[in-house]
Amino acid sequence: MNASVSDAVQRVYNFSAGPAVLPLAVLQQVQRDLIALPGVGSSILEISHRSPTFVDIAAEAKARITDLLSIPDTHDVLFLQGGSRLQFSMVPMNLLEEGKAADYVLTGSWGKNAKKEAVKEGKVQIAWDGADCSYNRLPKQSELKLDPGASFVHMTSNETIEGVQFLDEIETGDVPVVVDCSSDIFCRPLPVDKYGVIYACAQKNAGPAGVTMVIIRKDLLARGNAELPGYLLYRNHAEADSMWNTPPTFAIYVMGLVAKWLQEEIGGLAAMEKLNREKSSLLYDVIDNNAEFYAGHAEQESRSLMNVTFRLPNADVEKKFFKSAEELHLTNLKGHRSVGGVRASVYNAMPIDGVRRLADFMQQFADENK
Amino acid sequence: MNASVSDAVQRVYNFSAGPAVLPLAVLQQVQRDLIALPGVGSSILEISHRSPTFVDIAAEAKARITDLLSIPDTHDVLFLQGGSRLQFSMVPMNLLEEGKAADYVLTGSWGKNAKKEAVKEGKVQIAWDGADCSYNRLPKQSELKLDPGASFVHMTSNETIEGVQFLDEIETGDVPVVVDCSSDIFCRPLPVDKYGVIYACAQKNAGPAGVTMVIIRKDLLARGNAELPGYLLYRNHAEADSMWNTPPTFAIYVMGLVAKWLQEEIGGLAAMEKLNREKSSLLYDVIDNNAEFYAGHAEQESRSLMNVTFRLPNADVEKKFFKSAEELHLTNLKGHRSVGGVRASVYNAMPIDGVRRLADFMQQFADENK
Ligand SMILES: Cc1ncc(COP(=O)(O)O)c(C=O)c1O
Ligand SMILES: Cc1ncc(COP(=O)(O)O)c(C=O)c1O
Ligand SMILES: [Mg+2]
Ligand SMILES: [Mg+2]
Ligand SMILES: [Mg+2]
Ligand SMILES: [Mg+2]
Incomplete structure (x- = not known):
């Protein structure tokens, strides 16, 4: 394959709950x-x-x-x-x-x-x-x-x-x-x-x-x-x-x-779990460190490694959050229409780089809006 | 897209009954x-x-x-x-x-x-x-x-x-x-x-x-x-x-x-039907012109535009037929395992060129084997 076919394309970090992000290497082979x-x-x-x-x-x-x-x-x-x-x-x-x-x-x-x-x-x-x-x-x-x-x-x-x-x-x-x-x-x-x-x-x-x-x-x-x-x-x-x-x-x-x-x-599911714990912790840490700004939905010991759910102080700030995230190509962060709030789905195929970017953005957004 | 991505690939004429051939232009857009x-x-x-x-x-x-x-x-x-x-x-x-x-x-x-x-x-x-x-x-x-x-x-x-x-x-x-x-x-x-x-x-x-x-x-x-x-x-x-x-x-x-x-x-379904009649006729004509060699399964007025089914004089000749066809990149001509024989599926996406090649091959094969 000509590498330019896929590499020229601007890809976003897609936090959709599903259908959801796939490994780029898989998409490249399919293509x-x-x-x-x-x-x-x-x-x-x-x-x-x-x-x-x-x-x-x-x-x-x-x-x-x-x-x-x-x-x-x-x-x-x-x-x-x-x-x-x-x-x-x-x-x-x-x-x-x-x-x-x-x-x-x-x-x-x-x-x-x-x-x-x-x-x-x-x-x-x-x-x-x-x-x-x-x-x-x-x-x-x-x-x-x-x-x-x-x-x-x-x-x-x-x-x-x-x-x-x-x-x-x-x-x-x-x-x-x-x-x-x-x-x-x-x-x-x-x-x-x-x-x-x-x-x-x-x-x-x-x-x-x-x-x-x-x-x-x-x-x-x-x-x-x-x-x-x-x-x-x-x-x-x-x-x-x-x-x-x-x-x-x-x-x-x-x-x-x-x-x-x-x-x-990845090297199997034990390695995948380790990475998933690392990835989700990046987000939960920001939530815990900014507890007066981000309200996590799940109690700590029940938290999902896959879907990180939380709320912001009010609907206006939430709207601003989605808009600012979108500008950084961090997409599909809206919670399910039945419950609202924010949901960051960080499935296996979400690269840790994408999660880091989201965590950094969340910290900065909290700093600027609290 | 770099045209070479798809054009370099050798494609066969695939007469499979399904999943079946798709228009090349569709595959290229998907790719x-x-x-x-x-x-x-x-x-x-x-x-x-x-x-x-x-x-x-x-x-x-x-x-x-x-x-x-x-x-x-x-x-x-x-x-x-x-x-x-x-x-x-x-x-x-x-x-x-x-x-x-x-x-x-x-x-x-x-x-x-x-x-x-x-x-x-x-x-x-x-x-x-x-x-x-x-x-x-x-x-x-x-x-x-x-x-x-x-x-x-x-x-x-x-x-x-x-x-x-x-x-x-x-x-x-x-x-x-x-x-x-x-x-x-x-x-x-x-x-x-x-x-x-x-x-x-x-x-x-x-x-x-x-x-x-x-x-x-x-x-x-x-x-x-x-x-x-x-x-x-x-x-x-x-x-x-x-x-x-x-x-x-x-x-x-x-x-x-x-x-x-x-x-x-194609220009809509009336145009598609016209083309389908043309394509299937190419095959039915060879069958009718070589009735002592090819035995069509369906009676003339019940014939399918999509799946052309027929038998050859015996199993050995049939085996040779599939093998020779395969060599010409005319593939998946075997009848359903429940009935045997030959089945050429000529769905919408089968180009008329593929059907012509099959018709020519069938005539030549009949000439050489009857
Ligand atoms: C846990 C869970 N169960 C069931 C479903 C329903 O799956 P589907 O839409 O494929 O029926 C979903 C998501 O859509 C899900 O997340
Ligand atoms: C006329 C017809 N009906 C039903 C089926 C069954 O379809 P499926 O395998 O999607 O269930 C087929 C082919 O497989 C078919 O040709
Ligand atoms: Mg349950
Ligand atoms: Mg409707
Ligand atoms: Mg019936
Ligand atoms: Mg089994």
């Missing part, structure tokens, strides 16, 4: 091979999902993800469409057993949305609900009201809107844990054997919009009723290695490149 | 802007679906599609995930009414797959089944056993595997027609007002894998039960202009570019 994959003569956008080329690409993506997360043989990896919100329905449709209930841990907006779909499918119990504290903290293990006879426990590892994140596993005995990792998959090593199902749409921390990864304990595949709509039965996808129908080929290809970048450029 | 959309500073792969940039991209794609198909105000256009096989379930889940049945017209493998999902959702009647003639012809209007009290009639406009295509509308009185146009959307002008629902995954004639277009008569949106899983309720997507959750942003972007190509380079 280079876009007209025709080397030796293939067709674009990745044009090749059959059943062609040897694409079968290899999908297998490589799966192998890299398996390696990154040390996924044991007990679990399978599926690549689906429909986003995480389709998983909100597929999880209870496939896993809720006759006469049993599911326990939902509600730590924010996404958990609540997941529950809204689950109640259509069967009995749902609330193991904990952070509504009283505006979802600014996670429950302690002792606060969880867990039913040992439940079909599964559902939780949201990182609440993208509120910015609270579990960085440890919860204990549920023999009840399988289903976790929505949409906004923090790959942000740290994960003990996959402790989970029944891990699902994540790709468009925050793992790739572009259009593919959702589902890591499922194989014995749970047996639970789904064969009378479910074909696309919604996990077993169909597992048996066909995610080719029950045409998978989102391009999105899987890019997710594979992101996994490769995590392995080869 | 040029891959690192950052002009004036935006982020890749199309990185921007929020709620950003003004993407909202405009989606609106433009919708407007171009509306213009191409002259979609009336009575109909809405949705961009969904899950492929056409998810539509096999969503259609009956949303449209089957209490106490009524759906009529299915079975003209090939995809219609049969659609029916398989529909029977899980309610009462299904078979209006016609071409099994007895190996799906080598379409029914005449008089052969259809239609129930005037049915909730809808389902048909497949083009059976991708068998290569039979409706090039005219069927008459169903007041019963809405639901048509799977997965492999022939945009191949000709379509009288949209005659249909209740038109659905098509993009990866054959409209774009890359990962997005499925659903054109639905607005009054039918009221039929869906609010207790359906959220993702499966058409109304949710219509009310949110396909942003009920994160849509497959990149696939929508590319589909918009394909629509633009159809408008600006």
Whole structure:
């Protein structure tokens, strides 16, 4: 590739909550091979999902993800469409057993949305609900009201809107844990054997919009009723290695490149976690050092490494904040329309340079406006 | 963009049935802007679906599609995930009414797959089944056993595997027609007002894998039960202009570019149909002129403009055919694994030059091997 193709372009630091920033090296490879994959003569956008080329690409993506997360043989990896919100329905449709209930841990907006779909499918119990504290903290293990006879426990590892994140596993005995990792998959090593199902749409921390990864304990595949709509039965996808129908080929290809970048450029998920702690600390330090100006939403021990949420003294200052940031090419810092405020999403692919620039700007803005 | 980036690459003529060939001009634009959309500073792969940039991209794609198909105000256009096989379930889940049945017209493998999902959702009647003639012809209007009290009639406009295509509308009185146009959307002008629902995954004639277009008569949106899983309720997507959750942003972007190509380079769907008739005739003429060597699958008046299916005298000659074609960079000519034989998919984006080369090769191969 002619380097000028990509280097001439002015890129911003994009703090969007998703779809979100991708590694530049990944974008460059996608661009280079876009007209025709080397030796293939067709674009990745044009090749059959059943062609040897694409079968290899999908297998490589799966192998890299398996390696990154040390996924044991007990679990399978599926690549689906429909986003995480389709998983909100597929999880209870496939896993809720006759006469049993599911326990939902509600730590924010996404958990609540997941529950809204689950109640259509069967009995749902609330193991904990952070509504009283505006979802600014996670429950302690002792606060969880867990039913040992439940079909599964559902939780949201990182609440993208509120910015609270579990960085440890919860204990549920023999009840399988289903976790929505949409906004923090790959942000740290994960003990996959402790989970029944891990699902994540790709468009925050793992790739572009259009593919959702589902890591499922194989014995749970047996639970789904064969009378479910074909696309919604996990077993169909597992048996066909995610080719029950045409998978989102391009999105899987890019997710594979992101996994490769995590392995080869970052050095795996432990290294990624270290970097993520460093990056988010840069912002939390500014918040803590200017506590009379920046009001962080999450309590310290529940803070997210991915989505840093805070408020400014008033709406006018906030408006000025966004405008000044934009001028420095620090973009998409507005909080989710449902809660307002500021949200800086610092996913894996956000370079530490971008976070430093934002931290410096925040300090300067506080100095000038407090 | 440096022209050498794309022009240096050796491209083949790819007759894949899907994902399938795309216009080179579309691939070049995708490549040029891959690192950052002009004036935006982020890749199309990185921007929020709620950003003004993407909202405009989606609106433009919708407007171009509306213009191409002259979609009336009575109909809405949705961009969904899950492929056409998810539509096999969503259609009956949303449209089957209490106490009524759906009529299915079975003209090939995809219609049969659609029916398989529909029977899980309610009462299904078979209006016609071409099994007895190996799906080598379409029914005449008089052969259809239609129930005037049915909730809808389902048909497949083009059976991708068998290569039979409706090039005219069927008459169903007041019963809405639901048509799977997965492999022939945009191949000709379509009288949209005659249909209740038109659905098509993009990866054959409209774009890359990962997005499925659903054109639905607005009054039918009221039929869906609010207790359906959220993702499966058409109304949710219509009310949110396909942003009920994160849509497959990149696939929508590319589909918009394909629509633009159809408008600006081809000159609309009437011009496209003329070209498609010309292209497919080149192949059917070779078949008809060498009837003792090539056995076309479809009867003449049911032939598809998109998928030209035929057999050679025996398996050895067929193997030689594929090998010789491959040497000329004419690729992916194998029939679907369920039926075998040869299938040349000549979708909109297949240049007439590629079809001419294939026709010439077929004539020469017949001369040398008969
Ligand atoms: C934690 C979480 N769960 C679910 C979703 C919904 O994902 P999707 O839009 O792909 O359905 C999101 C973000 O959009 C999210 O951040
Ligand atoms: C006519 C037709 N219907 C449905 C499908 C299934 O589409 P998908 O694989 O996107 O579910 C296909 C092709 O794969 C098709 O050709
Ligand atoms: Mg939650
Ligand atoms: Mg498998
Ligand atoms: Mg049919
Ligand atoms: Mg609308």
